[in-house]
Amino acid sequence: MRYASTHKNETRQKLLDSSRAIAKKGGFASTGVDALMASIGLTGGAFYSHFPSKQALFEALVAEEMENSSSMLAGDKDAPDNHVAKCVRDYLSSFHAMNPDVGCALPVLGAEIARAGPEVRSTVEAALKRTQKSWSARTGDADAAWALIAQCVGAVVLARAVESERTRKEILAASRRFIDKAERKGASAPTSS
Amino acid sequence: MRYASTHKNETRQKLLDSSRAIAKKGGFASTGVDALMASIGLTGGAFYSHFPSKQALFEALVAEEMENSSSMLAGDKDAPDNHVAKCVRDYLSSFHAMNPDVGCALPVLGAEIARAGPEVRSTVEAALKRTQKSWSARTGDADAAWALIAQCVGAVVLARAVESERTRKEILAASRRFIDKAERKGASAPTSS
DNA sequence: GTCTATACGTAGATAGAC
DNA sequence: GTCTATCTACGTATAGAC
Numbered sequence: 001m002r003y004a005s006t007h008k009n010e011t012r013q014k015l016l017d018s019s020r021a022i023a024k025k026g027g028f029a030s031t032g033v034d035a036l037m038a039s040i041g042l043t044g045g046a047f048y049s050h051f052p053s054k055q056a057l058f059e060a061l062v063a064e065e066m067e068n069s070s071s072m073l074a075g076d077k078d079a080p081d082n083h084v085a086k087c088v089r090d091y092l093s094s095f096h097a098m099n100p101d102v103g104c105a106l107p108v109l110g111a112e113i114a115r116a117g118p119e120v121r122s123t124v125e126a127a128l129k130r131t132q133k134s135w136s137a138r139t140g141d142a143d144a145a146w147a148l149i150a151q152c153v154g155a156v157v158l159a160r161a162v163e164s165e166r167t168r169k170e171i172l173a174a175s176r177r178f179i180d181k182a183e184r185k186g187a188s189a190p191t192s193s
Numbered sequence: 194m195r196y197a198s199t200h201k202n203e204t205r206q207k208l209l210d211s212s213r214a215i216a217k218k219g220g221f222a223s224t225g226v227d228a229l230m231a232s233i234g235l236t237g238g239a240f241y242s243h244f245p246s247k248q249a250l251f252e253a254l255v256a257e258e259m260e261n262s263s264s265m266l267a268g269d270k271d272a273p274d275n276h277v278a279k280c281v282r283d284y285l286s287s288f289h290a291m292n293p294d295v296g297c298a299l300p301v302l303g304a305e306i307a308r309a310g311p312e313v314r315s316t317v318e319a320a321l322k323r324t325q326k327s328w329s330a331r332t333g334d335a336d337a338a339w340a341l342i343a344q345c346v347g348a349v350v351l352a353r354a355v356e357s358e359r360t361r362k363e364i365l366a367a368s369r370r371f372i373d374k375a376e377r378k379g380a381s382a383p384t385s386s
Numbered sequence: 387g388t389c390t391a392t393a394c395g396t397a398g399a400t401a402g403a404c
Numbered sequence: 405g406t407c408t409a410t411c412t413a414c415g416t417a418t419a420g421a422c
Contacts, residue, residue: 027304027305032416044416044417045388110300111302128354146367147348150348151347154350155343158339161299161314161317174340185375200405225397226397227396238406243405246399389421399412403409404406
């Protein structure tokens with residue numbers, strides 16, 4: 001064979017990695033197959049040796065993204081006590097707000113996911129529940145776990161939607177302070193930073 | 194003249210109203226000018242008598258949307274004490290999650306707004322600040338005001354991104370309960386329902 | 387597996403008749 | 405102001421040569 005047996009997998013992974021950043025920066029629908037392939041040095045026609053359709057790439061992309069995110073956010077059994085607080089701080093950082101291409105997929109692709117098929121949304125749901133369960137176990141408050149995730153996603157959406165750097169930082173900082181306050185005031189199981 | 198002097202304004206408003214629903218249902222970029230015009234019984238060519246470009250329609254649309262939302266959320270001086278709590282309950286309702294076309298623009302258009310120009314983002318910023326200031330004054334907690342807005346937007350994004358109705362309702366209910374709890378435990382100025 | 391060429395649809399926008 | 409026709413660009417996807 002003219003190509004090594006690992007070549008296809010390598011190319012597929014390069015395509016996924018590159019598409020990930022491009023989709024998170026500019027939206028998935030907004031970028032064409034030609035541009036995605038060009039970003040890894042290939043032409044558009046070669047795309048269909050790796051995915052049957054652009055939609056299939058979206059599904060694979062979201063699956064990978066959510067797998068990465070939930071692994072990072074859920075943490076493993078060796079994670080420190082302040083794991084959740086640390087995740088929230090990172091999520092609500094200016095760096096995250098200003099670099100969507102290396103950040104969480106939900107604030108950028110949330111609307112596109114909402115309009116996608118059941119497979120995509122099931123994948124997202126499973127990943128979200130994994131994070132929620134982990135945070136729930138760590139903090140002892142199931143409602144707060146969902147609320148934390150929601151607030152993180154929402155704050156990043158807001159931070160990216162406003163114009164001034166001042167307001168962007170204000171939104172993120174206010175969210176961080178609010179979570180710190182709520183945590184101190186009250187969970188049934190204190191696991192704060 | 195062959196058209197009444199009010200005709201242009203009426204058509205423009207019909208276009209805005211129709212585009213509003215379509216954009217919130219399927220995204221702004223995903224729908225073409227022809228389809229937008231067809232939804233009010235006109236053809237694509239007539240669009241450019243009302244807006245110089247599709248982008249200009251987006252700006253007008255977002256401005257109107259944010260004006261409507263912030264008016265409703267900020268409330269007027271006659272609003273009852275539980276105004277904020279009532280807004281949050283409505284925002285976090287299943288109805289809102291399942292009917293994006295008549296709901297808040299931020300969860301659907303947030304990513305597109307983030308990629309838009311400074312004019313659009315400034316408009317959004319002003320509207321958000323208006324709501325935040327109002328809620329801040331009513332609850333006496335400036336951080337909580339931003340956090341509440343963020344949590345509302347994020348919860349709706351999440352609720353729409355998951356597949357099962359069960360999880361969708363769980364996310365919304367958990368967020369509502371969390372806010373109720375946080376409110377009872379603690380703001381400096383108790384203005385709860 | 388990747389290329390070029392191409393089919394085919396639709397996008398945003400413009401020109402000129404009415 | 406609205407229409408039809410059209411330009412140009414780009415979208416997804418396929419066919420066949422290498």
